[in-house]
Amino acid sequence: MSASLARAVNVLKEVIDAPIASYFASCVHCGLCAEACLFYTETDDPKYTPIHKLEPMRRVYAQEYTLIGRLLKWLGLSKPLTDAELAEWQPLVYDSCTLCGRCSMVCPVGNDIVYMVRKLREGMAIAGYAPAGVLAATQRTIEMGSPMGVKLPALKAQIGHIEAETGLTVPLDREGAEYMVLLSSMEIINFPEYLSAIARIMKQAGKTWTLCSSAFEATNSGIQIGVSDLARVIVARIVEGAERLKVQTVISPECGHAFTALRWEGPNLIGRPYRFKVQHILEVLDELRVQGLLKTQGFEEKRLTFHDPCQLVRRGGVIEPPRNLLRMISNNLVETTDPGKYNWCCGGGGGVSANDDAEAIRLIAFKRKKTQLDAVKPDKLVTACANCRIVLEEGLEHYQMNLPVVGLTEMIADHLASD
């Protein structure tokens, strides 16, 4: 047994906690999770059945923690895990799982399969079976503080452009502000429209807000690759910044996994409750709407549909806010099949879009989104995750579908009442 394999087996033994043991024990082998997975539905290949992606972990569970498994192992009837098997499973665990969580939703015995995949990734990462693209992103996060290598000068350059364009101030390190705004790398570099939208919306609402120079980015590759130490470091950076600036609420950006990391995993990672509230930007906007502080004018003429980012909607529970907001500016909102918590993933979450090995299978999986869109034929696709947006744009281009993709916060800002 190689040293890395021994480490992987040890880590897997460690991460098999009570929930995971009970999930393996409860699995009734019904196969419903296959039908819930876009990598299965678009390929008809049973190897993409979500529970099958966990086979290396199930073997360790059976051989270490069940009587029959131990007996079979002792008799030589159940073979120990091999390096070759881990290598074979790498594309199943990383390239063809976006951690979208649809399998967890449909499991009739309530197994949180996506939680198990994340735990398996912890073992795979330690054994060296994580894809180069995801490892490199994680390395950049450790060394530079950002998976894309975005540093403060990039943010400052964008702040300069936005201040010049809007005539508004974008506050940095303003103590005691009500809101601290976080961004994803992609928003800083490719969608600065988001930050500009925030500046205009906050101005209209009369709210104080700030960016934090030591914690401006919310992306957390530790969560995706399955390295909880790293995930903790990234969350702790935000907690430190928010508590130092004494803000009331930290706003998670238009990014899916950042919300999972900060809103749901964060307090467990740092081992204590936050001294501030965490909300997704769409929750904040919906709250401002209810308070009458978000006033829009005019309606979009085009037919709109909303792509639900998995981590925000299915995993995060932010289902109605995007729809409430869209109804403020549209009379022509159409829903695809399976809207809301059962919506289908863009195919690029969970680190898949950063993983070159996954490009071909990602484009095949996109056929699910294509089928959904072909059925309702929208003129514009609205979403609230910068990564979904990039992945959707690439998929649409690949299938030669001419459909613009926009961020919801920007769209709302473009309709702000002018008084």
Added chain:
Amino acid sequence: MPMVEVAGKSFEVDEEGYLINLADWDEGIAAYLAKEEKVELTPNHWEVINFLREYYSEYQIAPAIRVLTKAIGKKLGPDKGSNKYLYELFPYGPAKQACKIAGLPKPTGCI
């Protein structure tokens, strides 16, 4: 890390051929890197390369393909900010090849 010599000056590249030290870059090195990529440099190529040098000095990041097309579109107009135009210039991946020739690190995408 491998060393490469151009016109009597030696410089370091990574395993994939990206320049390690940005300050080493000059037009001679660009010409060498372009030759390695089998790209014949025309004024249109230089326009993209110079754009990338400026972009990097402002944002300190090597842009991935969608970021590159959007940023070029903003600066040089929609005709040039298209995949088609950029793939014609850099057939093996505009972001990767152009960044390499411009002496930037390998571009990175969202995660």
